[in-house]
Amino acid sequence: MRATSPAQGNYLMPQRILLGPQRPITNLGTAIVDAALPDGSLAVISAGWQEAESDIDDIQAVVQRPLVDLRIYRRAEEVFAASPELLVAYRARQDKLKALQRLYRLRLRRLLNAARQMLRTRGDASVIEAEQRHAIAQLRALDRHHMRRVGSVHEEFDAAFDVATHALLARHNAEISALLDGSETVLLTGGNVAVLINRLRLFGLGALLAGKNLVAWSAGAMALSERIVLFHDNPPQGRRNPELFGPGLALIRGQVVFPNARTRLRTSDRVRMQLLCRRFAPAVCVTLDSGSVVRFVEDELAATDSVRRISDDGRLRKVKAR
Amino acid sequence: MNAALRKLFRKGSPGKAEIDAFIAGAEFPLVDGSEVTFVYRGVADAVYLRCWISGFDAAQPFQLLNGTELWVSTIELPAGSRIEYKFEIEAGGNRHLIVDPLNDVLAHDPFGANSVCQGSGYERPVWTLHDPEARSGSIDSFNVESSAFRESRGTSVYLPARFRRKRRYPLLVVHDGHDYVRYADLKIVLDNLIHYLEVPQMIVALTQSPDRLKEYAGDERHAAFIAYDLLPQLADKYPLSDDVTARGIMGASFGGVAALHAAWRHPQLFRRLLLQSGSFAFSDLGRHRRTAVFDPVARFMNAFREDTGELAGKIYMSCGVYESLIYENRSLVPRLQTQGIDVRFEEVRDAHNWENWRDRLRSGLSWLFPGPLWMVYE
Numbered sequence: 001m002r003a004t005s006p007a008q009g010n011y012l013m014p015q016r017i018l019l020g021p022q023r024p025i026t027n028l029g030t031a032i033v034d035a036a037l038p039d040g041s042l043a044v045i046s047a048g049w050q051e052a053e054s055d056i057d058d059i060q061a062v063v064q065r066p067l068v069d070l071r072i073y074r075r076a077e078e079v080f081a082a083s084p085e086l087l088v089a090y091r092a093r094q095d096k097l098k099a100l101q102r103l104y105r106l107r108l109r110r111l112l113n114a115a116r117q118m119l120r121t122r123g124d125a126s127v128i129e130a131e132q133r134h135a136i137a138q139l140r141a142l143d144r145h146h147m148r149r150v151g152s153v154h155e156e157f158d159a160a161f162d163v164a165t166h167a168l169l170a171r172h173n174a175e176i177s178a179l180l181d182g183s184e185t186v187l188l189t190g191g192n193v194a195v196l197i198n199r200l201r202l203f204g205l206g207a208l209l210a211g212k213n214l215v216a217w218s219a220g221a222m223a224l225s226e227r228i229v230l231f232h233d234n235p236p237q238g239r240r241n242p243e244l245f246g247p248g249l250a251l252i253r254g255q256v257v258f259p260n261a262r263t264r265l266r267t268s269d270r271v272r273m274q275l276l277c278r279r280f281a282p283a284v285c286v287t288l289d290s291g292s293v294v295r296f297v298e299d300e301l302a303a304t305d306s307v308r309r310i311s312d313d314g315r316l317r318k319v320k321a322r
Numbered sequence: 323m324n325a326a327l328r329k330l331f332r333k334g335s336p337g338k339a340e341i342d343a344f345i346a347g348a349e350f351p352l353v354d355g356s357e358v359t360f361v362y363r364g365v366a367d368a369v370y371l372r373c374w375i376s377g378f379d380a381a382q383p384f385q386l387l388n389g390t391e392l393w394v395s396t397i398e399l400p401a402g403s404r405i406e407y408k409f410e411i412e413a414g415g416n417r418h419l420i421v422d423p424l425n426d427v428l429a430h431d432p433f434g435a436n437s438v439c440q441g442s443g444y445e446r447p448v449w450t451l452h453d454p455e456a457r458s459g460s461i462d463s464f465n466v467e468s469s470a471f472r473e474s475r476g477t478s479v480y481l482p483a484r485f486r487r488k489r490r491y492p493l494l495v496v497h498d499g500h501d502y503v504r505y506a507d508l509k510i511v512l513d514n515l516i517h518y519l520e521v522p523q524m525i526v527a528l529t530q531s532p533d534r535l536k537e538y539a540g541d542e543r544h545a546a547f548i549a550y551d552l553l554p555q556l557a558d559k560y561p562l563s564d565d566v567t568a569r570g571i572m573g574a575s576f577g578g579v580a581a582l583h584a585a586w587r588h589p590q591l592f593r594r595l596l597l598q599s600g601s602f603a604f605s606d607l608g609r610h611r612r613t614a615v616f617d618p619v620a621r622f623m624n625a626f627r628e629d630t631g632e633l634a635g636k637i638y639m640s641c642g643v644y645e646s647l648i649y650e651n652r653s654l655v656p657r658l659q660t661q662g663i664d665v666r667f668e669e670v671r672d673a674h675n676w677e678n679w680r681d682r683l684r685s686g687l688s689w690l691f692p693g694p695l696w697m698v699y700e
Contacts, residue, residue, distance in 0.1 A: 021700050048698075051484060080488065091490070095565065102567070190700040218699040232696055236520050237688040238666075240696065259699045 013298040014210075016224065016252050019217035020292035020306075021190060021260050027305075028187070028215065029062045031293050034303070037213050041066040043183040047073035047199040048191020048219045059187065067187075068179050072199045075172050079202070083168055086161050090202075093157045097150060097246070104146045105243060111139045112241050112275070119271045136278050143244050143279065147227065150246040154201065163204035173204050185213040188220030190259065193230070197223045197248060206249040214251060218259035221288060225257050226250040229280070233266040242276060253299050256280045261287035261308075270314030277310045285310040286319065294319065324352045324359040327387070327394065335389030350424035351439050356400055358439055360384070361424060362393040366413045369393040373407035373439075375644035375673045381410060403441035403671035404678070405644060429677045431505050438677070449514045450507050450680055456517035457483030459509065461528075466555050470547035477552065479560065480509060480526035482516050490563040492524040492691055493556065495548060495592075497538060497573030497580045499528020505676035511683045519695040520688045525560050527552065531580075535615050538573070538580035540622025545587040553591060567635065570594035570690055574679045576601050579619050582626070589632040594690040597639045598679045602650040623650075627657055636664045638686040640679075642672040 017031050032042075044067050046053050053073040060067050080087040115135040121128055163173040180186070186209055188196070196219050200206065214224060222228050231242035258265060258276075265287070266272055276285050286294060287308045295303040301321045308316040323331075330336050330344050345363065352359040362369050362384060370381035384393035399405065406429050408419045421428060422437035429438050440446075462479040478499060482491070502508040508526075515521040529552065531537045537544045548571070556562060563569075571592045573581040578600030585592040603616040604623040610616055637658060641651035648669065655667045666689055672678035 023700070077488070098565065190698075192694055192697050193699055194694075194697045222699060230696055235688070235692070235695055236684055237692055240692075 015213045015302070016296040017213075017215040018221040018224070018252065018255075018257060018286075018288060018292075018294045018296075019215070020288035021218050021290045023290060025291035026062055027291055027293060028059070028217070029064070031295075032063060032185070032215060034293075035213075035215075035295055037215070038184045039065075040185075041068050041183045042215075043068045043070055043180055043186040043212075044189070045070050045072060045186060045196070045200070045205070045220070046189040046191065047076070048189055048193065048196035048223075049073070050192060050195055059189070063187075068183050070176055070179060070186075072176070072203055072205070073195065075176075076199050076202055079168050079172065083166075086166065086168070089157060089161060093153060096153050100146070100149055100153065101243070101245075104142070104149075105241075107142055108139075108241055108243055111135070111142055115139050115275055115279075116271050119274060136275070139275075139279055146244050147247065150244075154246070158201075169203065173208070176203055176205070177208055180208055180212065183212070185215060188214065188216035188223060190218030190220055193219035193222045193228060194245065196220065197228060197246070200249060206251070209249065209251060218288065221252075221257045221259060223248050224251045225255055226253060226283070227256055227280070229256050229258070231258060232264045233269075233272070234264065239266075252296060254283050256283045256285045257288055258285060258310075259288045260290070262289045267316055272314075273310050273316075274312060274314035277312045277314070281312070284319075287316065295321075324354055324357065324394070324396065326352055326354075327359065327361075331387070335387075341390060341392065345424060350422060353399075353440070353442055355442055356398055357396055358399045358441060359394055359396045360407070360409070360422065360439075362409050362411075362422070363391055363424070364393075364411070365391055366393065366411050368412040369395075370410040370412070371395045371397070371407055372410050372419065373405050373673070375405055375642075376646040376648070377644060384409075399439070399441040400671055401441060401443040403439075403644075404444045404681075405439050405441070405673055406436035406675050406677075407439060408436055429505075429675060431676050432501060436675070441671070444671075447681055447684065449518070449684055450511055452510050453514050453517065456513045458513055459483050459516070460485070461503075461509065464555075464559060466547075466552050468547050468551040470543045470551055475529070475547070475551075477530075478503075478528040479556070480512060480528060481560075482523035482525070483513065484523070487561055489523075490561050492522055492565075492568035492570070493560075493562050494524055494526045494570040494572060494594075494596075494687075494691070495552065495581075495584075496526055496528050497571075497577030498530060498534065498575075499526070500530045501676070502574075502679070503528060506680035506683070508680075508683070511680065511687075515684060515687060515693065519693045519698050520684065521691045521693040524691060525556075525562065527556055534576055534580075536618075538576040539615070539618040540579060540583045541618070542587070544580055545584045548584040549588040549591055566590065567593045568691075570596060572596035572598070572686075574598035574600075574676075575674065576619075578602070579622070583622055585634050586626055586631055589634065593635040595634045595637040596686045596690055597637065598682060598686075599641045599645055599647055599674050600639070600651060600654070601647060602654055604650065604653070627654075630658065630661045630663075633658070633661065633663055636666075636690055638666045638668075638690050640668040640670065640682040640686065642674060642678050643669050644671065644673040647674065 118132045118135040163169045225248045228245040292307045293305040294307045304319045307319040311317045369384035384395040425437045427438040428435045459482045465474045571581045578597040603610045603620045610620040658665045
């Protein structure tokens with residue numbers, strides 16, 4: 001696999017390009033050109049769009065290249081219809097994950113409230129700072145615990161229904177693998193991040209995508225990261241707390257991505273932002289708004305545009321490539 | 323006097339043509355900050371404003387403006403308020419109620435129509451209006467064979483757009499469901515909120531009682547109908563989620579009592595409650611102060627207040643501050659909270675009517691049933 005950038009020489013390692021929402025600013029086409037990704041067809045994963053998975057005409061119009069639709073949402077529907085035992089087990093897993101998420105949320109709310117209050121407290125630093133650190137450590141411990149618990153539920157399911165052992169999953173995995181042979185670059189769209197990551201896992205896409213150039217936006221970018229954090233500070237039902245959803249494919253390391261942060265995060269609330277930064281450190285919390293581009297080569301930052309990171313003082317700072 | 327009327331009368335009593343022009347050029351009632359002036363034009367012995375809201379006299383008298391057939395009545399109405407009203411015209415020894423002939427904004431309910439006064443700052447929420455971009459769900463009908471009532475009960479069921487049998491859906495049971503659709507635009511609201519990802523795709527059972535003041539007043543047969551007739555037959559017919567936190571029940575007024583009672587009797591079945599202007603009459607000592615139709619309600623509410631049992635995990639309540647029921651609703655909130663129930667209570671400057679309940683649907687439904695907006699990152 002070879003990815004080439006005329007500006008920076010030949011890359012032997014695949015590139016990872018993360019973008020913000022493609023509306024109002026559509027920068028998918030320029031991002032592909034700027035990264036000098038290899039010519040040829042582009043594979044597309046748009047499972048996050050669910051029933052609208054195959055509506056990829058807009059992408060075609062932007063990239064002006066042949067597209068290969070991997071149809072993984074549709075494939076999952078076919079598998080569920082053909083394998084009742086897998087469907088039952090899948091639903092049981094989802095029920096278990098939902099129950100875990102609810103229990104996690106119960107404790108998270110209290111720990112986050114406590115940590116925020118600590119960070120808002122003013123006074124003798126020699127007294128307060130240790131308490132703040134401890135409050136954040138408790139939060140991080142809960143996050144780690146939740147990731148472990150979610151991971152073990154996935155492992156339990158994967159042990160029974162894996163692309164290596166389940167004939168139908170194996171067949172689809174082989175078909176997807178064959179389709180990917182003809183494309184050096186894969187696009188992952190936004191959409192429902194839970195649906196997307198669940199389908200990616202179901203068909204064992206992590207291993208198949210590892211050697212490819214990946215261009216992903218919004219939910220797609222979240223799915224490529226190590227940890228998926230759900231967030232929305234301004235939904236109609238009232239503010240919610242950012243929560244860990246579970247592991248991503250870990251094809252991007254050291255970053256927690258926050259798409260459409262301008263709309264979804266209360267970036268003016270320094271304490272909330274500061275807490276995000278400290279909670280997920282040493283990973284960098286990166287905001288991806290429409291027009292943002294961040295490009296990695298072998299986990300190294302190669303280029304950025306309009307990307308911000310949340311710093312430990314709660315401010316947004318520009319991210320610059322080395 | 324309202325500024326526009328003052329201007330009309332600045333040179334003395336206006337003539338017919340001037341009044342015609344004034345009426346053609348103004349929106350009624352006349353809203354000027356927190357001051358609202360109602361205007362009636364016609365021959366009468368007396369005119370009264372009737373708005374059935376707590377805090378006002380039952381009938382506010384109008385004043386006849388000198389040398390004209392213009393009657394006016396001015397009230398103070400805080401910003402953001404919305405009230406429904408009629409005019410009561412007294413003429414020749416008779417009294418009759420009419421909607422405001424100068425105001426086209428009407429609200430409907432099972433008893434007919436009322437005029438609507440939208441106070442300064444009130445705007446009808448856009449999500450209550452038909453959005454052509456939102457896919458339309460469908461309404462299915464079927465009969466529930468009820469052993470509780472020993473008869474068949476016609477029930478409607480809202481199915482979301484792109485409904486699929488392979489999926490499992492949350493369920494919401496709505497008391498006075500047909501009225502919610504007709505008078506509170508429930509179907510439009512569901513279509514929109516689902517389209518905006520603010521609530522999940524859900525199945526909504528729209529129930530209607532032939533004798534709601536009796537059956538909704540804490541009647542054991544009704545709770546049994548919901549638990550043993552309606553739910554199992556819905557589960558047989560539709561793909562419902564097994565998760566009890568994906569099961570909700572709601573209602574307004576007596577429908578709120580029915581929802582609370584059914585959930586209290588069968589707490590394992592419903593973990594989400596949406597109660598709007600619940601008629602939660604109770605008494606701490608002696609008899610309650612309402613009419614006899616509230617007797618069974620008060621019996622239930624007194625028992626409920628004594629022992630709330632294992633009630634729902636999340637309850638959304640709303641009530642208008644211009645309703646006498648605000649007292650009972652406010653009283654219930656701390657009682658529920660002390661039981662560890664997650665309660666969200668919304669007070670609004672509105673009264674006991676369907677549009678009040680319509681305007682609260684978004685905050686209630688999206689809180690009880692958060693949609694995939696949380697999961698969607700486009």
